[in-house]
Amino acid sequence: xxxxxxxxxxxxxxxxxxxxxxxxxxxxxxxxxxxxxxxxxxxxxxxxxxxxxxxxxxxxxxxxxxxxxxxxxxxxxxxxxxxxxxxxxxxxxxxxxxxxxxxxxxxxxxxxxxxxxxxxxxxxxxxxxxxxxxxxxxxxxxxxxxxxxxxxxxxxxxxxxxxxxxxxxxxxxxxxxxxxxxxxxxxxxxxxxxxxxxxxxxxxxxxxxxxxxxxxxxxxxxxxxxxxxxxxxxxx
Amino acid sequence: xxxxxxxxxxxxxxxxxxxxxxxxxxxxxxxxxxxxxxxxxxxxxxxxxxxxxxxxxxxxxxxxxxxxxxxxxxxxxxxxxxxxxxxxxxxxxxxxxxxxxxxxxxxxxxxxxxxxxxxxxxxxxxxxxxxxxxxxxxxxxxxxxxxxxxxxxxxxxxxxxxxxxxxxxxxxxxxxxxxxxxxxxxxxxxxxxxxxxxxxxxxxxxxxxxxxxxxxxxxxxxxxxxxxxxxxxxxxxxxxxxxxxxxxxxxxxxxxxxxxxxxxxxxxxxx
Numbered sequence: 001x002x003x004x005x006x007x008x009x010x011x012x013x014x015x016x017x018x019x020x021x022x023x024x025x026x027x028x029x030x031x032x033x034x035x036x037x038x039x040x041x042x043x044x045x046x047x048x049x050x051x052x053x054x055x056x057x058x059x060x061x062x063x064x065x066x067x068x069x070x071x072x073x074x075x076x077x078x079x080x081x082x083x084x085x086x087x088x089x090x091x092x093x094x095x096x097x098x099x100x101x102x103x104x105x106x107x108x109x110x111x112x113x114x115x116x117x118x119x120x121x122x123x124x125x126x127x128x129x130x131x132x133x134x135x136x137x138x139x140x141x142x143x144x145x146x147x148x149x150x151x152x153x154x155x156x157x158x159x160x161x162x163x164x165x166x167x168x169x170x171x172x173x174x175x176x177x178x179x180x181x182x183x184x185x186x187x188x189x190x191x192x193x194x195x196x197x198x199x200x201x202x203x204x205x206x207x208x209x210x211x212x213x214x215x216x217x218x219x220x221x222x223x224x225x226x227x228x229x230x231x232x233x234x235x236x
Numbered sequence: 237x238x239x240x241x242x243x244x245x246x247x248x249x250x251x252x253x254x255x256x257x258x259x260x261x262x263x264x265x266x267x268x269x270x271x272x273x274x275x276x277x278x279x280x281x282x283x284x285x286x287x288x289x290x291x292x293x294x295x296x297x298x299x300x301x302x303x304x305x306x307x308x309x310x311x312x313x314x315x316x317x318x319x320x321x322x323x324x325x326x327x328x329x330x331x332x333x334x335x336x337x338x339x340x341x342x343x344x345x346x347x348x349x350x351x352x353x354x355x356x357x358x359x360x361x362x363x364x365x366x367x368x369x370x371x372x373x374x375x376x377x378x379x380x381x382x383x384x385x386x387x388x389x390x391x392x393x394x395x396x397x398x399x400x401x402x403x404x405x406x407x408x409x410x411x412x413x414x415x416x417x418x419x420x421x422x423x424x425x426x427x428x429x430x431x432x433x434x435x436x437x438x439x440x441x442x443x444x445x446x447x448x449x450x451x452x453x454x455x456x457x458x459x460x461x462x463x464x465x466x467x468x469x470x471x472x473x474x475x476x477x478x479x480x481x482x483x484x485x486x487x488x489x490x491x492x493x494x495x496x497x498x499x500x501x502x503x504x505x506x507x
Binding site: 150168174177185186 | 370371373374375376377378379382383396397398399400401402403404405406407408409410411412413414415421423424426442443444448459461463
């Protein structure tokens with residue numbers, strides 16, 4: 001049975017990653033690890049964590065990585081996004097932070113970084129750093145459900161796991177609908193479309209991560225070094 | 237007051253003249269154009285100059301963008317490799333024909349035109365290349381209108397005119413956050429919004445050969461879809477004489493929808 005751990009926002013912190021790996025080894029049944037981006041940051045040198053992700057130690061749950069907002073900024077600044085540079089980073093944090101980000105990662109790692117995907121679709125779930133619209137898209141419990149339906153529809157998935165907001169939440173679409181009336185030269189067509197039963201799950205960031213059991217659709221929000229999943233605050 | 241919206245002229249001068257004459261006959265003074273002035277058709281300069289001369293507010297279409305920015309701007313919506321090759325030929329032909337002055341005009345066009353709570357775009361508020369088809373997911377369609385801050389969204393690009401009203405909507409959600417004992421529930425009432433597709437003046441694909449456009453009767457807030465006959469022979473002759481692929485003339489004369497659609501599973505965009 002599929003049981004996933006979903007983490008994001010490690011930001012170069014190898015010790016934190018090792019703590020999460022220890023947690024996962026002590027957690028029954030977790031067989032897949034997804035790292036939803038923001039492995040790097042300008043705050044520290046990220047090479048040791050980068051090495052570990054590419055070369056897992058014996059006993060590590062092998063990580064399946066996608067790129068996040070910080071990686072996108074680095075790829076843009078180093079010429080892997082055409083003419084586009086790290087404009088969003090430069091605008092929000094300034095030139096010094098752009099320089100710090102460039103220093104935080106050995107250029108030798110860029111080849112691996114550029115091979116990472118935007119997201120995964122596993123079973124009927126989408127796993128993305130931001131959303132299907134944009135890597136910087138911050139989905140939160142306060143985001144309009146109309147926007148959430150759009151993001152789910154774009155990927156055609158029933159569950160969307162997102163990390164960008166750093167929040168841990170599960171928002172379920174439970175009901176409602178909409179009337180659609182189309183008039184064209186060939187005639188008219190009326191339809192009532194119900195709200196699809198779908199969910200958006202914020203997996204958290206840094207020490208806050210999520211366990212998902214695909215068989216039972218159970219989500220557990222955890223913190224590195226805290227109690228095991230069996231005692232966690234999960235809900236089905 | 238009434239207001240006409242035209243789209244996807246595609247360098248078809250005879251169709252453009254016929255539609256403008258139809259609008260003039262009704263005494264309508266305000267016209268908005270949703271782009272794609274060029275591409276496929278044989279008179280790109282003439283059509284651009286007519287729009288410039290009439291000073292019709294126009295937003296940029298995907299063909300207008302591609303002529304300026306090159307084919308790299310395309311997100312590949314061709315239905316087959318054959319259609320893509322013909323599209324490339326039309327692009328090269330149009331690029332060679334179009335004057336620098338008219339290219340500069342196309343480059344100057346805005347992505348959107350807004351008039352109070354009416355928004356005019358070529359494809360969608362997100363992209364000139366996105367198709368808002370009449371049967372697309374109703375919530376996603378509403379999101380396009382609502383996120384743009386409009387009550388009514390006028391678009392083109394699909395070449396099929398329609399009016400879609402989205403109403404009576406609501407969404408209920410249950411939210412559970414880390415650290416909270418219980419889930420909370422809430423309900424969002426959705427506003428009524430409308431999408432109006434103006435069809436195509438110069439490249440109809442709604443199953444008929446006639447040019448289409450729409451009129452917004454602002455007093456009653458009603459939309460009228462108009463079909464206008466034009467001299468198809470004149471355009472087809474110019475296509476063949478100009479050296480464009482003859483299939484462009486053939487599909488205009490037959491009014492085939494998706495004349496070049498093919499089950500080509502191997503099609504991968506080269507760009």
